[in-house]
Amino acid sequence: MASSWYPGPELAWQLHAGCPDACILFESVRDDTGTLLDFQWTAFNPAAEPFVEGQGRALSAWRGVEGLPERGILGGVVEGGTPLTFELHGQVAGAERWFRARAVKQGDGFALWLSDITESHAQLRSLREELERERAARAREEHLRLALETAxxxxxxxxxxxxxxxxxxxxxxxxxxxxxxxxxxxxxxxxxxxxxxxxxxxxxxxxxxxxxxxxxxxxxxxxxxxxxxxxxxxxxxxxxxxxxxxxxxxxxxCTERARAQAALREAEERYRLASWATNDLLWDWNPSTGHIHWGEASHTVLGYLPEEMGGIHWWTEQVHPDDREMVLRNLEHAVESGGDSWVGEYRFRRKDGTYAHVLDRGLLARDAKGHTVRMIGSIMDITERRRAVERMEEEARFRERFIGILGHDLRNPLNAITLSARALLRRGLSPPYQQLAQRIETSAARMGNMISDILDLTRVRLSGGIPLNLAPTSLPLVCQQVVEELTVAYPERGIVLESEGEGEGIWDPERLAQVVSNLVSNALEHGTNEGPIFVRCTGDVQRQVLEISNPGAPIPSHQLATLFDPFRQVGVMRSGRGSGLGLGLFIVRELVEAHGGQVTVRSDENNGTTFKVLLPRDARQSARVRSQAAGAEHTA
Structure with a gap:
């Protein structure tokens, strides 16, 4: 390719034949208005020939050259005169080369100087790659360090x-x-x-x-x-x-892992020992899969080997058909209600086909959303215990029924004795025989009180309460009748009756008289002769209050908690009268509670002993509740 170049004086010294850099002169291509359209080369030195060869004259037509600035940027060099330095990359003479390029204003164009930097560029690229490898290695080392520390x-x-x-x-x-x-x-x-x-x-x-x-x-x-x-x-x-x-x-x-494994072994050993010591069948249920892990006691309790027992569906099939619906309903309620425990008592089929009465208890584990994820519990065979309880209950019912029948049948001969004693007293016997007849009548009365108490105790135990015949009743009037009767029996003792208010209510007058009689008799028998016994009736619109107070030594504090239990007696009776069975206060409590009331006692050295009875004005509501409860218990 021929070219001619007539440079100005400022470039002549660089364009001699030995110059190592390539140089290409470009002139501006403009339209009639002077607008810059493109650049085209006009001359180049021998060193630039390989670079120009194969390229068109117009700079915009050059191909395979990367890094050329945009036309406007090169126009800025022509217009402003400020040199521009950049880097070019392309194929030259069939080889990939890198050049440091510098555009310098030359007339209405620029001179493009090209210095081959391929070798230095390769060295720089190799250095950069080495630095990148080092950075990657350091990063991997840091990642490894963090990983090692984390692990x-x-x-x-x-x-x-x-x-x-x-x-x-x-x-x-x-x-x-x-x-x-x-x-x-x-x-x-x-x-x-x-x-x-x-x-x-x-x-x-x-x-x-x-x-x-x-x-x-x-x-x-x-x-x-x-x-x-x-x-x-x-x-x-x-x-x-x-x-x-x-x-x-x-x-x-592995310190923490070793500790966890040791704790797990200890827990498993405790689990095994607990199962062995209690003879309970331990189980672990996963609700999501239905799988149940059975403990080693399965063979002892139910006759199955652990591997012979299945999941929740198998367990359901072994529950007695009559108990199954109730047991499943209660279990479902425990799982869905958000509770943390479940208890069930039912019959479970053993391997030999017989049924065991079992007590099943479980604890539920839930996740953050309240869903049951696990349930652990134990099955206890209570067959023998249930039989023993049933035998004891049957024996207790027999004893109470026997006492009731005995108390009832004793009334006939006792009535005969009482009537005979009264007939003898009416005949005007001599004083020694009259005293004997009086003693017979008094003893028969005491025995009658004992029989009444026994019958009341039997009613409480067998039927769930003493029956009441409710009617409009005046408590002060009942108290007055009882006080008059006891004053005749205890002429040497003073009994003071105090009443305030109407004192009317719906109660059983006979049973209230029994309450007042037992409490006043108790005060007469256990109190001292130094002061009177006070019987006070007070109250308001909603309730009636009855208080019986007597002087004397206080009831020991350790006996107050069991004072109203049957067959309990406090101290020695002073009069020698009374039933002597220790049922009086027990019957008082039962009668008061049957009316829907409450009886309490306080006793100290300064004020003596006071029994306080609180009664609602109308006992019919309490009577209905007790009747319904007794009916439900009888049905069960």
Whole structure:
């Protein structure tokens, strides 16, 4: 390609034949208005010939050249005169080359100087790649360090040539070594192992040298502060021509895992011992899968081996058909209601086909949303206990029925004795015989009171309460009648009746008279003769209050809690009268509660003893509730 170039004086010195840089002159291509359209080359020196060859004259038509500035930027060089430096890359003479380019204003165009920097560019690129590899290596090392710290492990390497141990950078922190005191030999490493395990670790390392694949072992080490940690070693030996050359691997801190495993073993042992000691069948149910893990006591309790017992559907089939619906309904309610426990009593089929009465109890574990994820419990065979309770209940019912029948049948001969004594008294007997007849009548009355108390006790035990005949009743009037009767029986004692208000209500007058009589008789029998007995009737619109007070020594505090229990007596009776069975206060409580009321007692040295009875104005509501409860119990 021929070219002619007539440069100005300022470029002549650079364009001699020996100039190493390529130079191409470009002139502006403009339209009639002077607007810059493009550039085209006009001349070039010999060094630029390979670069220009194959390219068109117009700069915009050049191909395979990367890095050319836009036309406007090159126009700025022409207009402003400020040189522009940039880098070009392209194929020159069939080879990929890099150039440092500099555009310098030249008339109405510019001179493009090209310096070949391919070699230096390659060196720079190689340097950059090396730096990038180093950065990547450092990043991998940092990632490895973080991973090792997170996983609580370190890496190690031993070579037969060096006879030294190399550790990852976190080894001193990992083993609790002082900074800079890394154990760089197997001997120094063994110093940190517990003395009783050093020989085992040394033997494990020797076996690792001979192992064909990965090997592992555990040991315990002591930190500088005295803390003992558990470690697990995983390593592998690399060989050359059959000889061990290197050993490398990782050491993991398994202290927490070892503790968890020990705790798990202890829990499993406690679980096994608890199952063995209580003879209960322990179970673990997963509601999501329906699987049930059965304990070892399954054979003892129900006759099944654990592997013979199935999941929730199998368990459902073994529940007695008459109990199944109730048991499943209660279990479903416990699971869905958000509760944390479940208790069921039902019959369960043993392996031999018979049914055992069992008590089943479970605790529910829930997730954050309240869904049941696990349920653990135990099954207790209560067949024998249930039979024993049934026998005891039957014996108790027999005894109470016997007492009731005996008390009822004793009334006929007792009435005969009473009537005969009264007939003798009316005949005007001599004083000695009249005294005997009076004693017979008094004893018969006492026996009648005993029989009444026995019958009331029997009614309470058998029918759930003493029946009431409710009617409009005046409590003060009932108290007055009782006080008059007892004044005749105890002429030497003073009984003071105080009444305030109407004192009317819906009660059983006969039973209220029994309450007042028992309480006043109790005061007469246990109180002193030093002061009167007070009977007070007060109240308001909603309730009536009855208080019976007597002076005397207080009731011992330890006896107050059981004072109203049957067959309880406090102290020695002063009069020698009364039933003597200890049923009086028990019957008082039953009668008051049958009316929907409450009876309490307070006793101290200064004020003596006071029984306080609170009665609602209308006892019909309480009577209906007790009747319904008794009916439900009888139905059950």
């Amino acid at each position: 609580r492990m370190v890496t190690w390497e031993w070579s037969s040539a060096r006879r030294t141990l190399l550790w990852s950078s976190n080894a001193d922190v990992f083993f609790g070594w002082p900074l800079g005191s890394v154990a760089d030999t197997p001997e120094r490493f063994l110093d940190g192992v517990l003395p009783e395990e050093r020989s085992l670790v040394a033997e494990a390392l020797e076996q690792g040298l001979r192992a064909e694949g990965p090997y592992t072992f555990q040991f315990r080490g002591r930190w500088a502060d005295g803390t003992v940690r558990c470690y697990e070693v995983v390593g592998q030996t690399l060989r050359e021509e059959g000889q061990p050359m290197r050993m490398l691997g990782v050491v993991m801190d």
